[in-house]
Amino acid sequence: MTVNRRDFNRLLLTAAASAGATGLGLPAVAAPDATAILRKSDEIRNPQxxxxxxxxxxxxxxxxxxxxxxxxxxxxxxxGQxxxxxYITAPSVDRGKILLRNxxxxxxxxxxxxxxVRISPRQRLLGNASNGDVVSSNLVGDYNPVLEGTETIADGDRNNRxxxxxxxxxxxxxxxxxAITFWVDAQTSQPIKGKYYTKSGSLIKVAWYRAWKSQMGAVRPTEVVIADAFDPKKVTLMRMNAFRPQDLPESWFRKEWLPRFELQGNS
Known part of the structure; x- marks a missing residue:
């Protein structure tokens, strides 16, 4: 199966694009709090x-x-987390498998x-996407943020931010x-880009957030383009569709419950 060439070229240009920095430095006014910046970005990535x-x-x-x-x-x-x-719905060979973070x-x-069985969040699920990428999480709490400065970079649509x-x-x-180097739009608090590193300091992938749509009361990214740090021709696209509020019982999030779980509307 071949993807539309124009669409793939757009992905590839995004993956291969330079950060396009025009300057890095703290603003003359008092620097905002790094944790507050990251928290606002979390609120846009995921409904709280x-x-x-x-x-x-x-x-x-x-x-x-x-x-x-x-x-x-x-x-x-x-x-706070x-x-x-x-729940994996496709391919058919994996349908019914469940990842659980508690x-x-x-x-x-x-x-x-x-x-x-216990697994690593670093393990790949598909292409450049790891188990940890599909498990919803707030970066605040999982990571300690430090504000390095301000910078103009190209976003997922190659617009300067x-x-x-x-x-x-x-x-x-x-x-x-x-470790992650993470860029957040200074005006909108939208997450724009991330560079992801191993314990040894090696860059393993770069991600851009894009396809902004109104979902559950906020304009959120509905696509993440994830490029392999070693081969930019290897690109994984993660599309999020139909954010919807739902009351979820705490009992679902215990491993003892997993054999009883049924996907609503598909069981």
């Missing part, structure tokens, strides 16, 4: 209440669709064995990345 969203992951190599996965993510706000249950632990439930540049370092062992 219980919600459900459909996520479609598409992996491309050299312009061709190389694989895809569909999941439905259920997220329940709890003590999310408990998250990710606290700092990530579980994978396999209906064929009816067993739950004046941004705060944050350096995030992991606050616990459950985070999928050891």
């Amino acid at each position: 209440r219980s919600f459900v969203v459909d996520v479609h992951l598409l992996n491309y190599e050299n312009g061709k669709l190389d694989g895809q996965t569909k999941v439905t993510t259920h997220s329940r706000k709890h003590s 999310f408990q998250t249950l990710v 606290g700092n632990i990530l579980w994978l439930y396999d209906p064929s064995s009816r067993a739950s 004046q941004c705060y540049r944050l350096k995030l370092t992991s606050a616990n062992s459950s985070t999928p990345y050891s």
